[in-house]
Amino acid sequence: MSRTRITLIVAVIILTGLVYSLPRVKEKATDETAELTAENQASGVADHSGEHDGHDHDDHDGHDHSGHEHGVKEDVSLRKQLVQVKESYENSEISAKRLMFADSLAGMYKSLGQFDSAAFIAEQSMPAEPSADRLRSVGEYFYDAFQYASDRSKASEYGEKTRKYLAMYLKDHPEDLSSKTHLAMTYASTDQPMKAVMSLREVLAKDPDQPDALFAMGMLSMQSGQYEKAAQRFKHLVEVSPQHLQARFYLGLSYFELGKKSKAKSAFEWVVANSDDPVVQATAGDYLEQLQ
Template sequence: MLNTKQIVVISTVAALMAVLFFMDIKGLVKPKETRGAGMTTETASQPVSISLESISTTAKNSLSANLAQQITDLEASLKQASGSDKLKLQQQLAQKWDDVNQPAPASFYHEMVAQQVNDYPTWLKAGDEFTDAYQNTQDTLVQPGLVQKAINAYKNAQQLQPKSLDAKTGLGVAYVSGTPNPMQGIQLLLEVVKEEPRNVKANMNLGLFSMRSGQFDKAVNRFKTVNDIKPSPESWFYLASSYENMGLKDEAIAAYLKSKELAADPGLTQFVEKKIAELKK
């Protein structure tokens, strides 16, 4: 989740807590009256209409006037473009939004590119962008629409490359995160780790979903696997959170310290130090 884009740098702890908020993980966010492995059936089943125009307008509010105007100019040019020029402008807008760490509008342009190019890598990229978008927005009205677009993109990727574990993983995460049928997603992720036991993304998400359902012992095993293969501030942070929820204070402290060490982020350092102080009481 660490981002080194030149224009916008997001604090590690902010990114981590955004995922925790979205996942509604026990012990780290305020519990809701009801819990489940995804959005409620009522929310997920409602037809959601999301427009690029409204998402772009909202995203521009977080940019400087100069950057916002650059994007507005590109959007105006796109409306008049056709053929190869249209594709180039869509690619430019996708990259422009990526550069300022705005996955929601970027995902729409990646989808446009995929619709024209129609190959596996572009559809997979579109799916990953929509995933970033729905995991990083707090707008509960927009989330279901972004989830559905992610699902559609991954399905298109699967049609072009049926054996893709990346597409299956993304699809599994989307089903669990934002549909009334989370077990379908869990099954897809379990199929991925059965075929590839050391798949980092599948293990990471299965760990998160285990946390969400209060199965912290299972979460620990998933995050340990991730840390053996590709350790990151996130995986150590979630491992620490799982240990904390299990009452294993010493293990939690050690994992939190490892997360802080790898991140070297002032925001995460402050959060971890506060956590450690609480655990030592």
């Protein structure tokens, strides 16, 4: 595997949390089939050794958090609050209060990068007849868990949960293009990857500037070696969201692969100047050294 591929994998872990196991593309793809094939080969997660029960919720809900250490710093104060709120949640017998504590607890787990625990609490506390906002909230929690899942089976489980709740929500709120994009991306690593691309196209047809869909399509193009297409997507996204760090980085990487050194240099210099993560800065800096 080339140095570029290795660095790309590291950068994806750092920048997006959507951990792609990028295949080496022997021939540059020229159509959507190749794009889909590349995405279908990628699981959306990294494989980690070790078995995790995932059902004993006495210790941080018993979930596997080994895949959630992407720049998330331990916050002692927040963890103390979490313990207190968790106790209130577990001891509350009034449904309204229990739901309030569940919302707070899920938010704290998310802040600490424990996305599967956040999703579990949100789902467990769901009312018998959840509101549309509740369905969306639970679906998005599972999408976070899907992105950071530590193995393929967990990613599959969380992806299915994401589709379940977001599909219910989108049935009455089809205008929510962000949630539609997230649902689409869970199909990318299944045996129905065409659903991902078709849904993303539908999103961009309705809103050509939708950030999540632009980024997703850019990543699909990168994985299939279609760097010209990727550059177009990321360039568009940067025009829409000038402070989008991931888009800047992958725009630079697309230009790097295309041999457009001046444009790649400009993009990586922006990342170095605007990122507050020393690892991201070092990664971009490594490319700048190669461009000298």
